Amino acid sequence: MSLQSEEYVTDRLIYLDHAATTPVDPVVLEAMIPYFTTHFGNPSSIYRIGRAALHALDEARDQIASILGASPREIIFTGSGSESDNLAIRGVALAQRQAGRGSHIITSAIEHHAVLHTVEHLQAFGFEATILPVDPKGLVQPEYLRAALRPDTVLVSIMYANNEIGTIQPIAELGAICRERGIPFHTDAVQAPGALPLDVRALNVDLMTIAAHKFYGPKGVGALYVRRGTPLLPQITGGGQERRRRAGTENVPGIVGMATALRLAEERRAHDSAHCARLRDRLVAGILERVPGSRLNGHPTQRLPNNASLSFEGVEGESILLLLDQHGIAASSGSACTSGSLEPSHVLIALARASGTERAPEIAAALPGAVRFTFGRENTDADVDAVLEMLPGIVAQLREMTVTSQGGV
Numbered sequence: 001m002s003l004q005s006e007e008y009v010t011d012r013l014i015y016l017d018h019a020a021t022t023p024v025d026p027v028v029l030e031a032m033i034p035y036f037t038t039h040f041g042n043p044s045s046i047y048r049i050g051r052a053a054l055h056a057l058d059e060a061r062d063q064i065a066s067i068l069g070a071s072p073r074e075i076i077f078t079g080s081g082s083e084s085d086n087l088a089i090r091g092v093a094l095a096q097r098q099a100g101r102g103s104h105i106i107t108s109a110i111e112h113h114a115v116l117h118t119v120e121h122l123q124a125f126g127f128e129a130t131i132l133p134v135d136p137k138g139l140v141q142p143e144y145l146r147a148a149l150r151p152d153t154v155l156v157s158i159m160y161a162n163n164e165i166g167t168i169q170p171i172a173e174l175g176a177i178c179r180e181r182g183i184p185f186h187t188d189a190v191q192a193p194g195a196l197p198l199d200v201r202a203l204n205v206d207l208m209t210i211a212a213h214k215f216y217g218p219k220g221v222g223a224l225y226v227r228r229g230t231p232l233l234p235q236i237t238g239g240g241q242e243r244r245r246r247a248g249t250e251n252v253p254g255i256v257g258m259a260t261a262l263r264l265a266e267e268r269r270a271h272d273s274a275h276c277a278r279l280r281d282r283l284v285a286g287i288l289e290r291v292p293g294s295r296l297n298g299h300p301t302q303r304l305p306n307n308a309s310l311s312f313e314g315v316e317g318e319s320i321l322l323l324l325d326q327h328g329i330a331a332s333s334g335s336a337c338t339s340g341s342l343e344p345s346h347v348l349i350a351l352a353r354a355s356g357t358e359r360a361p362e363i364a365a366a367l368p369g370a371v372r373f374t375f376g377r378e379n380t381d382a383d384v385d386a387v388l389e390m391l392p393g394i395v396a397q398l399r400e401m402t403v404t405s406q407g408g409v
């Protein structure tokens with residue numbers, strides 16, 4: 001099925017993929033613009049426009065630190081959520097091994113690939129890893145973590161909220177288990193800003209990753225919180241930026257944009273969450289009622305307020321997405337990074353495993369049918385209506401095609 005423009009039924013865009021990325025808020029863009037033009041200086045330069053850039057950088061760092069309940073020195077600016085995940089995992093793992101503390105890492109089966117592939121890469125260099133399973137709702141149970149800890153465990157990385165199914169992990173509890181034993185605990189919190197509390201002390205985390213473009217900030221900028229005293233080796237070497245923890249001239253406009261976006265996300269958190277949850281709940285109820293063989297993936301309540309991940313028995317998610325796209329509806333089959341590959345998502349496979357032998361085949365059969373709708377602050381009831389209007393027909397049409405092709409002539 002091609003995506004040529006003449007096949008589109010509408011020019012309207014109904015964007016329901018905020019877990020993949022978000023538009024830059026106009027207030028954020030406005031805050032960024034001077035740092036591309038008049039205040040273009042390098043923050044490492046000593047003359048006036050350099051100092052102005054450094055001042056903006058300091059202010060952004062203070063703002064972000066205060067929202068996370070951290071000290072400004074504990075914030076490292078990076079080039080993305082992926083880079084922050086890489087720095088946290090590789091940076092701590094290598095520092096720990098260098099200090100002779102061991103080389104065992106614990107993570108979960110449903111992490112973003114920026115975490116999983118980094119852990120895999122370290123395994124090729126002599127690290128050992130335990131990949132924790134999840135329960136049928138996508139939760140990492142604290143006892144799974146307790147059972148996996150070893151004397152040579154040097155790092156635990158568990159995401160705050162899952163980008164595909166929205167399940168929110170008991171981070172404070174998992175963090176407390178690690179803290180008790182002095183094991184550094186990283187959480188990939190990329191999906192959390194604007195939806196969940198971000199106080200690093202309440203969460204018991206030593207490292208936390210965020211990425212601006214997931215909360216109405218610009219793409220290509222992230223941050224890593226690193227608690228004072230956490231061992232960390234830099235992964236990008238060169239200049240002395242970021243207290244020698246991440247070399248490279250800082251992305252000043254991006255960082256200013258990220259700080260502004262995080263402030264807005266925090267200010268609007270209660271309102272945006274309630275708004276998204278209301279639309280999401282209407283969508284889920286409407287789909288479950290109107291589309292036979294549909295099912296909600298993940299946790300019924302302990303999930304991101306904007307996330308609806310649904311499976312449709314016997315229908316491929318990709319086919320649904322292509323037909324939705326023709327009606328101007330942008331959704332996803334899971335993580336944007338793997339869509340297009342048609343491989344079942346590692347997150348849904350982990351859920352299927354968790355549900356045990358009796359239900360695994362049934363769930364596995366429905367695996368390709370997962371479609372993720374993730375709401376944002378600009379969505380309206382009309383967007384929900386549009387999906388509820390189109391989706392039952394699309395699923396029915398695809399099922400008919402499958403029956404016809406399987407039945408032969």
Ligand SMILES: *Cc1c(COP(=O)(O)O)cnc(C)c1O
Nearest residue numbers: 080081082112114163190191211
């Ligand atoms: C998007 C995402 C990332 C990657 O962030 P980038 O800035 O796109 O590199 C990592 N983890 C999670 C949970 C994400 O949703």
